Amino acid sequence: METISTTPTVTVASSSGATPASRSFKVSSAPSDAQPAETLINIENFDFYYGAKQALFDINLKLDDKRVTAFIGPSGCGKSTLLRCLNRMNDLIDGTSVKRGKVTVRGIDINGGDVDPIELRKRVGMVFQKSNPFPKSIYENVIYGLRIQGETNKTRLDEVVEKSLRGAALWDEVKDRLHESGLGLSGGQQQRLCIARTIAVSPEIILMDEPCSALDPIATAKVEELIHDLKKEFTIIIVTHSMQQAARCSDKTAFFYMGKLVEYADTRTIFMNPANPQTEAYVSGRFG
Amino acid sequence: MNTSSNLTTPKSANPYAHRPSRSQAIEKGVLSVFRAATYFILICGAIVFGDIVFKGVPTVVNSFKTTADFPYVTNTFLFTAPESLYVFDYDGKSREMGDQEFRAFRATEEAKATAAGMPVPAIKATSYVYSAGGIWPCIVGTVLLVIGSMTIALFLGVCSAVFLNEYAKDGPVVRFIRLAILNLAGVPSIVFGLFGFGLFVLAAPTVGTVPVGEIHLRLWPLNYYLNFGGWGVSLLSGWFTLAFMVLPVVITASEEALKAVPKGFREGSLALGATKWQTIRKNVVPYALPGILTSSILGIARVAGETAPIMFTAAYVVRDKLPWEVEKASDFFFQGVMALPYHIYVVSSKIPQNEYTARVQYGTAFVFLGLVALIATASIILRNNLRGRYKW
Numbered sequence: 027m028e029t030i031s032t033t034p035t036v037t038v039a040s041s042s043g044a045t046p047a048s049r050s051f052k053v054s055s056a057p058s059d060a061q062p063a064e065t066l067i068n069i070e071n072f073d074f075y076y077g078a079k080q081a082l083f084d085i086n087l088k089l090d091d092k093r094v095t096a097f098i099g100p101s102g103c104g105k106s107t108l109l110r111c112l113n114r115m116n117d118l119i120d121g122t123s124v125k126r127g128k129v130t131v132r133g134i135d136i137n138g139g140d141v142d143p144i145e146l147r148k149r150v151g152m153v154f155q156k157s158n159p160f161p162k163s164i165y166e167n168v169i170y171g172l173r174i175q176g177e178t179n180k181t182r183l184d185e186v187v188e189k190s191l192r193g194a195a196l197w198d199e200v201k202d203r204l205h206e207s208g209l210g211l212s213g214g215q216q217q218r219l220c221i222a223r224t225i226a227v228s229p230e231i232i233l234m235d236e237p238c239s240a241l242d243p244i245a246t247a248k249v250e251e252l253i254h255d256l257k258k259e260f261t262i263i264i265v266t267h268s269m270q271q272a273a274r275c276s277d278k279t280a281f282f283y284m285g286k287l288v289e290y291a292d293t294r295t296i297f298m299n300p301a302n303p304q305t306e307a308y309v310s311g312r313f314g
Numbered sequence: 315m316n317t318s319s320n321l322t323t324p325k326s327a328n329p330y331a332h333r334p335s336r337s338q339a340i341e342k343g344v345l346s347v348f349r350a351a352t353y354f355i356l357i358c359g360a361i362v363f364g365d366i367v368f369k370g371v372p373t374v375v376n377s378f379k380t381t382a383d384f385p386y387v388t389n390t391f392l393f394t395a396p397e398s399l400y401v402f403d404y405d406g407k408s409r410e411m412g413d414q415e416f417r418a419f420r421a422t423e424e425a426k427a428t429a430a431g432m433p434v435p436a437i438k439a440t441s442y443v444y445s446a447g448g449i450w451p452c453i454v455g456t457v458l459l460v461i462g463s464m465t466i467a468l469f470l471g472v473c474s475a476v477f478l479n480e481y482a483k484d485g486p487v488v489r490f491i492r493l494a495i496l497n498l499a500g501v502p503s504i505v506f507g508l509f510g511f512g513l514f515v516l517a518a519p520t521v522g523t524v525p526v527g528e529i530h531l532r533l534w535p536l537n538y539y540l541n542f543g544g545w546g547v548s549l550l551s552g553w554f555t556l557a558f559m560v561l562p563v564v565i566t567a568s569e570e571a572l573k574a575v576p577k578g579f580r581e582g583s584l585a586l587g588a589t590k591w592q593t594i595r596k597n598v599v600p601y602a603l604p605g606i607l608t609s610s611i612l613g614i615a616r617v618a619g620e621t622a623p624i625m626f627t628a629a630y631v632v633r634d635k636l637p638w639e640v641e642k643a644s645d646f647f648f649q650g651v652m653a654l655p656y657h658i659y660v661v662s663s664k665i666p667q668n669e670y671t672a673r674v675q676y677g678t679a680f681v682f683l684g685l686v687a688l689i690a691t692a693s694i695i696l697r698n699n700l701r702g703r704y705k706w
């Protein structure tokens with residue numbers, strides 16, 4: 027039986043009152059890999075459509091809390107689509123619909139009528155494939171989410187900027203130029219700035235859609251290292267094209283093909299001993 | 315000697331040597347057409363601007379006068395109201411005087427004559443309307459018309475562009491609205507004038523303590539009435555008429571500018587839990603603003619220069635009072651004003667034409683160009699400021 031945490035402190039719909047800091051991350055409860063993980067997100071019999079075109083077919087997936095889960099699969103198989111369903115970014119595209127099944131986070135159906143996607147997105151942050159720092163200063167980029175929530179306390183904002191930039195392993199590189207444009211950073215720095223911006227609002231889950239696909243190997247290594255650190259505090263779901271990346275930084279891996287979930291298991295199993303021949307073919311580089 | 319092989323003869327060894335060909339001839343011909351067209355435009359423009367500047371500058375320059383008070387120098391053409399010009403011979407000298415000066419002169423001469431017991435001199439003067447004094451009320455009126463109408467046009471235009479581009483789902487209705495807006499751009503300005511006259515001057519809603527006309531509405535429980543008596547020939551009517559005239563430009567420009575803002579900025583903001591409006595306000599419109607302003611600068615020249623839309627809605631041929639000389643603040647919006655393009659029209663349509671009116675015409679045209687250049691420069695500086703702040 028799956029374990030759905032019944033901790034009532036975090037409810038998706040009514041979180042606006044709680045300042046992000048009030049739900050500090052219990053580092054003590056951060057799992058060592060030996061401990062069994064709790065299920066945080068539960069996707070059940072999920073069908074998703076772009077207009078009349080079905081993009082996801084009967085997805086069943088349980089994603090662990092404070093773990094890194096990688097979505098892999100050939101281009102166009104629906105990885106991004108599923109990822110964007112988790113913070114309802116697909117709502118922004120005309121004609122999209124969930125025809126069957128549901129996605130629950132801590133037992134709450136995120137497509138339910140009482141869930142406000144705005145509140146959901148404060149909890150479920152997202153880092154995009156193409157890094158998209160805003161044309162503002164580094165400082166303003168990081169506190170964007172807090173400004174939106176009406177935070178004006180300068181000391182608090184300063185704190186968050188430092189904490190988030192440190193969290194994104196960017197502080198040392200930018201601490202002397204916080205008020206310069208975020209667009210003046212290198213590609214890898216920009217992507218880490220986007221990660222800093224995301225963790226500044228203290229989400230519970232961070233979705234990453236091919237965050238390193240536009241980065242050089244060194245910048246990629248830094249982001250991967252960062253992901254490893256971040257999973258102490260956040261649940262991370264990463265879409266990646268690179269199987270090495272999935273192997274390096276994820277705990278579990280889900281392999282998709284043509285809108286269907288083919289195999290989901292520990293990353294080690296997926297790469298060393300996949301059950302499905304399609305998975306085997308994909309991870310061994312025979313198609314994709 | 316055998317020269318049959320080209321490759322071996324030193325003379326024709328260069329394969330890139332110039333060889334006249336048909337396509338080169340065409341190239342030359344086409345180039346000369348392009349060049350001629352450009353120079354033709356340049357020459358025509360130079361003639362028009364040169365004419366205005368050459369004939370307009372003296373009008374302005376010759377009107378500097380010293381004054382007794384600070385700042386000790388003034389320009390009667392720029393800073394006084396238009397007057398009639400009186401031209402007459404007196405004491406064997408030909409004189410030109412503005413209305414006020416002429417009256418004073420005549421009074422003193424008459425007084426002098428009476429004091430000396432001489433017969434009152436008959437001064438036979440020819441008068442030319444608007445040919446003396448200056449165009450200060452027109453400058454003020456045009457500036458007011460531009461500021462008000464551009465404010466309205468930018469507000470309405472940006473709002474509807476944001477709605478069309480950010481909120482409305484693309485469909486037949488939106489496409490129809492866009493088409494309608496584009497068509498609005500093709501409507502002649504005189505039609506806008508008539509539309510403004512019918513709608514704003516005659517039928518726009520006003521609030522007053524007495525009911526006016528057959529259709530009115532008591533604003534219960536207050537003792538006020540919503541009337542449809544129109545705003546009269548007024549700044550307000552002119553503002554809205556001009557605003558509607560430039561709206562297509564502003565909306566189209568705003569939509570283009572909004573489209574140019576990368577989708578990633580919107581997604582990034584929304585993914586941080588911002589609402590759509592927060593995203594638009596903080597992370598879309600500020601970046602689009604320079605683009606919106608760039609195209610709106612063209613609108614400024616249009617608004618400042620059009621005569622037809624204002625001649626039924628806002629412009630007076632002549633008005634003694636300046637716009638701020640009103641009894642109560644609300645009257646400000648309901649007064650007509652003089653305006654530069656309309657003044658040019660009025661002076662130019664005086665028949666017969668003469669050197670005195672020509673002076674005013676050219677002077678006014680010159681000042682008009684200067685004013686538009688000034689307003690446009692101010693907007694460009696503002697735009698560049700914004701652009702420097704947000705770059706991507």
Ligand SMILES: Nc1ncnc2c1ncn2[C@@H]1O[C@H](COP(=O)(O)OP(=O)(O)O)[C@@H](O)[C@H]1O
Binds near residue numbers: 081101102103107108
């Ligand atoms: N906005 C959209 N409208 C219609 N179809 C889309 C849209 N985005 C993606 N799709 C389709 O959904 C499928 C899955 O796409 P996507 O999730 O982006 O794949 P992946 O991220 O795995 O490469 C593809 O067939 C793609 O064509």
Ligand SMILES: [Mg+2]
Binds near residue numbers: 105106107235
């Ligand atoms: Mg993708």
